[in-house]
Amino acid sequence: MVHITDKLKDKKWGVMVHLLHYLQNNPDRSNNEGVGKSTWNEVIAQIDVNNIAKELSEMGAGYLLITMQQGNQNMSAPNATFDAITGYRHGEACAERDLFMDLYNALQAYGIDLYLYFTGDGPYQDEKAGTAMGAYGTFTKDSTTPTFLKNWQAVLQEYAVRYAGKVQGWWIDGCYEYFGYTDDKLKGYYDVLKGADKNYLITFNDGFAIDQKYSNAPNLHLRKYSKWEDYTSGEAVDIDIYPPARFIDGSQWHILLTLSNTPEGHNDWGGENVRWTEEEFLSYIQAVWNQGGVLTLDMGLKRSGKFFDKQKQFIQTVMQKAAQA
Numbered sequence: 001m002v003h004i005t006d007k008l009k010d011k012k013w014g015v016m017v018h019l020l021h022y023l024q025n026n027p028d029r030s031n032n033e034g035v036g037k038s039t040w041n042e043v044i045a046q047i048d049v050n051n052i053a054k055e056l057s058e059m060g061a062g063y064l065l066i067t068m069q070q071g072n073q074n075m076s077a078p079n080a081t082f083d084a085i086t087g088y089r090h091g092e093a094c095a096e097r098d099l100f101m102d103l104y105n106a107l108q109a110y111g112i113d114l115y116l117y118f119t120g121d122g123p124y125q126d127e128k129a130g131t132a133m134g135a136y137g138t139f140t141k142d143s144t145t146p147t148f149l150k151n152w153q154a155v156l157q158e159y160a161v162r163y164a165g166k167v168q169g170w171w172i173d174g175c176y177e178y179f180g181y182t183d184d185k186l187k188g189y190y191d192v193l194k195g196a197d198k199n200y201l202i203t204f205n206d207g208f209a210i211d212q213k214y215s216n217a218p219n220l221h222l223r224k225y226s227k228w229e230d231y232t233s234g235e236a237v238d239i240d241i242y243p244p245a246r247f248i249d250g251s252q253w254h255i256l257l258t259l260s261n262t263p264e265g266h267n268d269w270g271g272e273n274v275r276w277t278e279e280e281f282l283s284y285i286q287a288v289w290n291q292g293g294v295l296t297l298d299m300g301l302k303r304s305g306k307f308f309d310k311q312k313q314f315i316q317t318v319m320q321k322a323a324q325a
Contacts, residue, residue, distance in 0.1 A: 005231055005252035007168065008201060011062025011113065012289055013319075016256065017301040018270035019047075019067050019099075021074045024303040030272050033303050040074040044095035048305035053106035055307050060319045063113035065171055065296055066103065068159070070119055073126040076100070081158045085151050086129040093129060100159075104166045113168040116159070120144075120175035120189075120204070122152045141180035153188050160196035169201030171233060171256075175226075176206050183227050190228040203254070205233035224251040231294070237267055239276060239284040246292030255288065258298035259311055272300045272308040282318050286325060 003009075023031040025043050056064055069075045075082060075094040082094055090096065104114050121139040123129035130136030134148035170193060175181045186204050193200045206225045221241060222232045231252035243253040260271030276284075288295050297315070300308045 003252075004199065005201060007113070008063075008231060008254070008294055009246065009252060009292055011294070013061065013285065013295045013297065014063035014065060014113070014115070015056060015059070015061045016065040016117070016296050016298040017052075017067070018070075018298065019076060019301060020070050020270070021072060023270045024301070029270075030308075031270060031300060031302050035303055040076075040093075041091050041095050041097075043303065044076050044097050044099050046303070047099065049099070049102045049106040051305045052103065052301070053110055053112060055312060056107070056112055057110040059307075059312060059315045060323070061112060063115055063168065064103070064107060065115040065117055066100070067117040068100070068119075069123070070117075070173070071121070071123065071125040073123045073129040077159070079155055079158050082129075082155045085155070086123075086132040088129065093123075093126075098162075100163060100167070104163070114166065115169045115171060115201075116163070116167055118156060118159075118170055118172045118189075120172055120181060121179065122148065122155075139174070139179060141178060144180040144185055149185060149188055153192050156189060157192045157196065160193050160200070164197035164200075167197075167200070169203075169230070171203055171205065173205045173233075175204040181206075186226050186228050201230040203229045203231050203233045203251075205235055208235055208237065222248055222253060222255065224249040234296070239280065242287055243291040243293035253291070253293040254296065255293065256296045256298065259314075260298075260300060269298055270300050272311065274311055274314045278314065278318050278321070281314075282321055282325075285318070285322060289322075 023029050025037055026032055027036050073093040077095060077098045077100050079094045107114055122133050122135055124135045124139045127136055133151045134145055135143040172189060175186060190202060193202055204226045222234050229251050231254040232248055234255035236255055236257055246253055258267045258269050260268040260273040261275040262268045285295055299311050
């Protein structure tokens with residue numbers, strides 16, 4: 001029987017990159033490559049999408065998941081709706097370049113799919129945009145008001161319509177229950193996306209996607225969070241969660257891990273380190289694939305659009321071994 005997630009399952013694995021102001025535009029991070037700080041518009045204009053696509057192909061990735069925005073006003077593609085609501089001028093908050101359309105075109109040459117990361121908390125850290133959108137400051141259970149949801153979902157709709165038939169799916173972060181999100185509220189995002197393209201794959205993230213608090217869970221497993229999701233968001237902290245089957249209550253089993261960690265052992269989204277041995281990671285991905293699961297691996301992206309050599313070489317080696325197994 002054909003399932004809407006078949007294409008995702010057949011890809012087996014993909015790469016996530018965090019393209020964000022505090023990484024690529026931060027002189028204190030290696031992602032910045034010593035370029036220094038500039039406008040977000042300049043950051044987006046300078047990214048080499050053809051190199052991103054080329055290196056992903058060399059690693060054997062089936063798809064790319066990339067952030068559109070996180071917390072602030074720095075959007076990585078134009079959005080007239082965002083500008084109209086917030087009062088920002090064209091190119092001031094939303095980049096003038098449509099990075100995602102350029103990425104789509106570059107990835108097509110290699111048969112690599114594109115997924116987009118959106119958020120459920122909007123530009124709450126930015127006073128101008130957050131206030132206009134309806135949620136500024138600390139995002140709480142009282143922030144997901146009808147005003148905020150209407151405005152933020154209108155921003156999403158412009159993107160959803162633009163990328164229909166091109167982008168394969170969406171990973172929407174910050175949809176936590178403690179933000180007041182319920183299936184009724186999440187349905188607004190679902191309707192916006194499916195209304196633009198019924199084939200979009202959708203998931204909503206409620207944090208570490210396990211049934212119990214991580215520190216108290218002896219048997220770790222993913223869960224289906226929302227009735228409106230097509231695949232599990234799967235955010236996790238280590239390679240110790242295994243799929244019992246391809247589907248979890250009808251949701252495609254999918255896990256999201258970051259390849260890098262801090263010296264203290266915490267997740268380092270967008271970082272440059274490698275936290276597992278080749279043998280550990282190879283064993284894990286084979287176990288995931290054997291049950292029909294899908295893995296997305298967060299890797300560091302430099303400001304130029306290059307991956308870190310250490311991470312790239314690690315993945316190339318492991319995936320070559322996996323293909324030969």
